[in-house]
Amino acid sequence: MASHQIEALTQALARLPGLGPRSARRAVLHLMKKREASLEPLLAALRAVADTLSTCSTCGNVDTSDPCSICRDAKRDDRLLCVVEEVADLWALDRSRLFPGRYHVLGGRLSALEGVRPEDLSIDRLVQRVSAGGIDEVVLAMNATLEGQTTAHYLAERLEKFPIRLTQLAHGLPVGGELDYLDEGTLAQALRARRPVA
Amino acid sequence: MASHQIEALTQALARLPGLGPRSARRAVLHLMKKREASLEPLLAALRAVADTLSTCSTCGNVDTSDPCSICRDAKRDDRLLCVVEEVADLWALDRSRLFPGRYHVLGGRLSALEGVRPEDLSIDRLVQRVSAGGIDEVVLAMNATLEGQTTAHYLAERLEKFPIRLTQLAHGLPVGGELDYLDEGTLAQALRARRPVA
Numbered sequence: 052m053a054s055h056q057i058e059a060l061t062q063a064l065a066r067l068p069g070l071g072p073r074s075a076r077r078a079v080l081h082l083m084k085k086r087e088a089s090l091e092p093l094l095a096a097l098r099a100v101a102d103t104l105s106t107c108s109t110c111g112n113v114d115t116s117d118p119c120s121i122c123r124d125a126k127r128d129d130r131l132l133c134v135v136e137e138v139a140d141l142w143a144l145d146r147s148r149l150f151p152g153r154y155h156v157l158g159g160r161l162s163a164l165e166g167v168r169p170e171d172l173s174i175d176r177l178v179q180r181v182s183a184g185g186i187d188e189v190v191l192a193m194n195a196t197l198e199g200q201t202t203a204h205y206l207a208e209r210l211e212k213f214p215i216r217l218t219q220l221a222h223g224l225p226v227g228g229e230l231d232y233l234d235e236g237t238l239a240q241a242l243r244a245r246r247p248v249a
Numbered sequence: 250m251a252s253h254q255i256e257a258l259t260q261a262l263a264r265l266p267g268l269g270p271r272s273a274r275r276a277v278l279h280l281m282k283k284r285e286a287s288l289e290p291l292l293a294a295l296r297a298v299a300d301t302l303s304t305c306s307t308c309g310n311v312d313t314s315d316p317c318s319i320c321r322d323a324k325r326d327d328r329l330l331c332v333v334e335e336v337a338d339l340w341a342l343d344r345s346r347l348f349p350g351r352y353h354v355l356g357g358r359l360s361a362l363e364g365v366r367p368e369d370l371s372i373d374r375l376v377q378r379v380s381a382g383g384i385d386e387v388v389l390a391m392n393a394t395l396e397g398q399t400t401a402h403y404l405a406e407r408l409e410k411f412p413i414r415l416t417q418l419a420h421g422l423p424v425g426g427e428l429d430y431l432d433e434g435t436l437a438q439a440l441r442a443r444r445p446v447a
Contacts, residue, residue: 054318056301056313057298057312057313059290060294060298062294063287068272069267069272070276077267078265078267078268080337082265083302086302090295091299092261093258093261094295095257096254096260097280100255101284103252104281104288115252115254138281142274142278
């Protein structure tokens with residue numbers, strides 16, 4: 052019954068993560084019923100992002116400016132660099148506001164299975180940034196997956212010749228984690244990295 | 250860390266039903282990473298709907314044309330009219346493709362609590378459509394709520410003077426419903442409306 056314009060919008064929305072055909076239809080209905088309050092603002096916001104969208108040539112972040120807002124931020128510590136797999140990881144880490152330094156997005160992880168080789172990632176650019184100097188510590192914030200850890204190992208090898216401190220995120224119990232429900236891998240990591248009680 | 254354009258887009262998406270701040274952020278990231286495949290098509294689809302959006306002056310449906318595609322459809326049965334509370338109800342019913350007639354959207358339900366009176370709904374327009382003749386049956390497809398049923402009763406009174414058949418949706422067990430899990434109201438309705446085994 053829906054016109055082809057409505058059908059097209061439903062399908063475009065349904066392709067977003069977290070929305071399926073059913074919720075997309077509900078969203079379209081909402082947009083159509085609240086034209087002024089909902090449809091027009093979304094349209095304007097989308098237009099603004101589409102017009103300014105760019106990938107930061109320094110760190111690989113996706114932002115509406117190049118260099119991105121993080122690379123431009125003068126209050127950040129240039130001596131700290133955090134390497135992440137994906138832009139989503141950068142966003143997740145930065146939301147916590149715990150890391151005061153800069154970032155570097157690899158654009159993926161090494162994967163023999165998927166045929167992702169070092170030259171497919173932004174690794175040369177990372178080495179270049181580190182070799183340019185001024186960086187004291189590089190935090191390898193890869194995912195705690197086999198491929199993430201393989202990537203971290205590879206990066207550690209590539210970066211070991213530089214006079215920097217190489218660190219990685221701690222592995223162990225997540226906050227709120229109950230031993231009973233955690234996988235053996237996490238338990239093994241938590242046990243291996245056990246610390247003296249302060 | 251996100252620019253104000255990205256923040257604005259995240260907020261606009263988060264206001265859609267079914268999306269919260271977290272999933273909106275994920276959706277924005279997806280849109281930014283897949284500019285050609287995702288952002289541009291969504292933008293175009295939204296623009297197309299915004300440019301053509303209108304409320305059908307005949308039935309109250311929201312569509313990209315007036316009269317809407319249902320009112321224009323020559324294959325539909327003019328003698329059957331289905332009255333619903335909201336546009337969403339019309340869409341839900343019409344998706345089932347079981348109803349071959351036309352629709353009438355009231356734009357809400359009578360509600361003493363919310364101060365919705367008959368003149369706030371598209372009831373005069375409904376009476377006008379029925380009194381114009383050519384309609385054999387009016388299906389009152391209100392929600393099975395107190396307010397929906399109050400509205401149906403009111404409509405039945407307003408329409409009883411016309412030579413039409415007034416019907417309403419059957420109440421009873423939903424398909425797949427297990428007695429054990431159904432509320433007493435539904436069970437009472439199902440029992441009251443019990444039919445001889447064919």
